[in-house]
Amino acid sequence: MISSVVFVSIFIFSISVFAINCKRIYRNISLGKKIPNIDKKQERIKKTLLIAFGQSKMFDRPVVGFLHLIVYVAFLLINIELLEIIIDGVSGKHRSLAPYLGSFYNFLIAFFEILALLVIISVILFWIRRNIIRIDRFIKNDLKGWPKLDANIILYIEIILMFLFLNMNATDQILQNENFNNYLEYGSFPVSSYMTFLYSDLSVEAVFYIERASWWLHIIGILFFLNYLYYSKHLHIILAFPNVYFSNLESKGKLSNMKSVLNEVKLMLNIDPEHNSTNSEIERLGAKDVFDLNQFQLLSAYTCTECGRCSSECPANITGKLLSPRSIMMKTRDRLEEVGNNINKNKQFLDDNKSLLGDYIKKEEIWACTTCNACVESCPIGIDPMSIILDIRRYMVMEESSAPNEINNMMTNIENNGAPWQFNNQDRINWINNN
Amino acid sequence: MNKISTIKELNNNGIQPEVLFWVGCAGSFDDQARKVTKSFTNLLDKANVSYAVLGTEESCTGDPAKRAGNEFLFQMQAISNIQTLNSYSFSKIVTACPHCFNTIKNEYPELGGNYEVLHHTEFLSFLLSSGKLRVKKPDFNGKKITFHDPCYLGRANKVYEPPRDVIKKLSTEINELKNCKEKGLCCGAGGAQIFKESESGNKEVNIKRTEEIVESNSDIVAVGCPFCKLMISDGIKNVKSKKELVVYDIAELLDKAI
Ligand code: SF4
Numbered sequence: 001m002i003s004s005v006v007f008v009s010i011f012i013f014s015i016s017v018f019a020i021n022c023k024r025i026y027r028n029i030s031l032g033k034k035i036p037n038i039d040k041k042q043e044r045i046k047k048t049l050l051i052a053f054g055q056s057k058m059f060d061r062p063v064v065g066f067l068h069l070i071v072y073v074a075f076l077l078i079n080i081e082l083l084e085i086i087i088d089g090v091s092g093k094h095r096s097l098a099p100y101l102g103s104f105y106n107f108l109i110a111f112f113e114i115l116a117l118l119v120i121i122s123v124i125l126f127w128i129r130r131n132i133i134r135i136d137r138f139i140k141n142d143l144k145g146w147p148k149l150d151a152n153i154i155l156y157i158e159i160i161l162m163f164l165f166l167n168m169n170a171t172d173q174i175l176q177n178e179n180f181n182n183y184l185e186y187g188s189f190p191v192s193s194y195m196t197f198l199y200s201d202l203s204v205e206a207v208f209y210i211e212r213a214s215w216w217l218h219i220i221g222i223l224f225f226l227n228y229l230y231y232s233k234h235l236h237i238i239l240a241f242p243n244v245y246f247s248n249l250e251s252k253g254k255l256s257n258m259k260s261v262l263n264e265v266k267l268m269l270n271i272d273p274e275h276n277s278t279n280s281e282i283e284r285l286g287a288k289d290v291f292d293l294n295q296f297q298l299l300s301a302y303t304c305t306e307c308g309r310c311s312s313e314c315p316a317n318i319t320g321k322l323l324s325p326r327s328i329m330m331k332t333r334d335r336l337e338e339v340g341n342n343i344n345k346n347k348q349f350l351d352d353n354k355s356l357l358g359d360y361i362k363k364e365e366i367w368a369c370t371t372c373n374a375c376v377e378s379c380p381i382g383i384d385p386m387s388i389i390l391d392i393r394r395y396m397v398m399e400e401s402s403a404p405n406e407i408n409n410m411m412t413n414i415e416n417n418g419a420p421w422q423f424n425n426q427d428r429i430n431w432i433n434n435n
Numbered sequence: 436m437n438k439i440s441t442i443k444e445l446n447n448n449g450i451q452p453e454v455l456f457w458v459g460c461a462g463s464f465d466d467q468a469r470k471v472t473k474s475f476t477n478l479l480d481k482a483n484v485s486y487a488v489l490g491t492e493e494s495c496t497g498d499p500a501k502r503a504g505n506e507f508l509f510q511m512q513a514i515s516n517i518q519t520l521n522s523y524s525f526s527k528i529v530t531a532c533p534h535c536f537n538t539i540k541n542e543y544p545e546l547g548g549n550y551e552v553l554h555h556t557e558f559l560s561f562l563l564s565s566g567k568l569r570v571k572k573p574d575f576n577g578k579k580i581t582f583h584d585p586c587y588l589g590r591a592n593k594v595y596e597p598p599r600d601v602i603k604k605l606s607t608e609i610n611e612l613k614n615c616k617e618k619g620l621c622c623g624a625g626g627a628q629i630f631k632e633s634e635s636g637n638k639e640v641n642i643k644r645t646e647e648i649v650e651s652n653s654d655i656v657a658v659g660c661p662f663c664k665l666m667i668s669d670g671i672k673n674v675k676s677k678k679e680l681v682v683y684d685i686a687e688l689l690d691k692a693i
């Protein structure tokens with residue numbers, strides 16, 4: 001009885017904190033500009049199933065793709081077991097579902113155990129890749145400090161959770177064999193049966209306490225993990241789905257034509273503007289801070305897994321420039337969090353004299369991009385770091401006029417003679433006659 | 436060589452050419468790119484395609500301005516180009532520059548410019564498959580040809596096969612680079628980079644890409660973009676290589692074989 005009350009309290013508390021965090025994320029994303037109507041819903045659902053659910057892009061690198069798939073599938077399936085754990089916790093019973101499922105229950109438990117073992121193996125391999133082989137994209141500067149620790153914490157939590165799950169079953173078996181209390185003979189334990197020797201010297205009571213401890217730590221660990229997500233790159237396990245859904249379906253080369261600019265251009269060229277632009281609010285061109293980005297870009301900032309596939313294919317990054325598309329996403333998230341905390345504290349945003357451009361992202365990063373789309377192509381979950389770079393360029397050029405001199409010269413040439421170089425437009429046809 | 440007409444001349448004489456050849460700024464002004472322009476018009480002549488150019492009415496598509504962040508200038512260029520284009524009749528636009536190709540194809544429609552737009556490698560591949568062009572001297576047999584995918588043709592528009600189809604007519608196989616197609620490494624020119632010094636780093640992007648090409652042990656690197664051609668030929672001058680490596684546009688290669 002007491003245990004049920006404790007369980008329900010912990011459970012409700014964790015879920016509430018999680019709900020508060022979700023609301024914060026939603027509110028922070030809503031600070032961005034609205035995205036235009038979402039069309040082609042069917043195509044988007046297909047894409048989400050393929051890329052987010054089916055993880056198709058992860059298989060560009062087959063070995064990690066496979067390991068990641070194991071962890072992901074196991075994560076989804078072991079949640080079925082979580083259902084029983086919750087029922088047990090609330091009712092104070094043990095293995096509540098077993099009597100209803102019969103031999104299928106044994107199959108499920110055996111299946112989960114094998115998954116747990118595979119997860120432990122995969123996670124150890126992940127840990128080795130990060131910490132011993134030290135794959136390039138995991139040891140870059142933009143991952144130093146918290147991001148690196150975060151990645152390892154996730155791996156440790158996963159190993160601990162899987163170990164607790166197996167340990168629970170190992171001790172359970174001993175108690176079943178001893179006919180201890182209500183430990184009835186349910187389940188089949190292909191993996192944990194090899195762990196029972198650990199406890200062979202202990203008294204039944206001691207084993208019972210270990211079993212209970214494992215059970216509690218396991219569920220508390222899961223609830224902790226749920227609330228850890230908000231502070232971690234692991235948010236992608238939820239946000240990858242909406243992010244892929246909202247990602248661009250058109251050809252990657254197409255950049256949006258800014259509507260706010262169009263009216264003015266039409267006025268200048270004496271073409272009738274669609275509507276009178278005098279009453280429309282003058283908005284900032286391009287992006288200086290997170291408020292100027294759109295909601296999809298902000299969602300992506302929370303979704304980014306910090307895997308660094310983008311940066312490892314970025315021509316600027318691999319030739320040693322400061323630009324890293326991964327860090328563009330991470331800095332956007334950091335700034336958005338700072339703005340969110342500011343709002344939490346002051347009820348509304350109080351100007352802090354900071355901005356994404358300048359305090360987080362440097363001009364030098366922005367100007368190194370070749371707009372090659374390699375980052376967009378390589379992202380396994382549909383993030384477009386280039387769009388943020390471009391929006392910041394727009395701000396720098398159209399609001400600040402702070403482009404590098406050579407870029408200004410190029411633009412002046414286009415204005416004056418219709419080519420990025422200083423040539424007389426009449427010479428455009430010289431190639432026809434000369435060799 | 437046939438006389439190259441402007442679209443104005445043809446339309447005035449009541450002729451609607453099949454192709455409006457969008458030459459592009461590089462193709463008009465840059466020495467290396469002009470050779471590509473010449474080769475391509477040679478091929479059009481050999482295939483008896485009726486075509487014309489805009490001549491002095493052509494102007495920058497606005498791509499470098501847009502990608503540098505100057506949307507005003509881009510839209511000014513785009514809208515006045517669209518006004519020019521809409522005043523003539525032709526059936527499709529073909530261009531040898533993937534940046535012009537991408538901009539006219541993807542960004543002009545919303546601004547009122549709706550055309551069928553092809554990259555010259557797409558059109559050449561069509562001319563070959565429809566028999567309008569026949570390779571007489573597949574001279575390149577024995578030479579290893581590789582292809583460097585331009586970002587704005589490949590990743591941006593998923594045109595991977597047409598340039599390869601042309602190469603396959605010239606050589607028994609394509610000596611693919613390790614990073615090709617979706618994974619093709621940029622030459623370093625795009626996004627208005629070619630107009631400025633690069634930010635400090637440990638290497639220039641074109642050198643990195645040229646090293647990858649040299650590693651492939653090819654004799655010829657084929658390209659499909661005037662800017663890639665510039666960047667890689669500059670790279671070749673600066674990267675040590677055991678054997679001679681030359682860079683040609685797909686149109687130049689094909690022109691040599693017909
Ligand atoms: S688009 Fe820019 S940021 Fe993305 S990979 Fe290319 S150079 Fe890097």
Ligand code: SF4
Nearest residue numbers: 304305307308310379
């Ligand atoms: S943007 Fe995509 S590819 Fe880049 S680090 Fe984030 S998840 Fe990985």
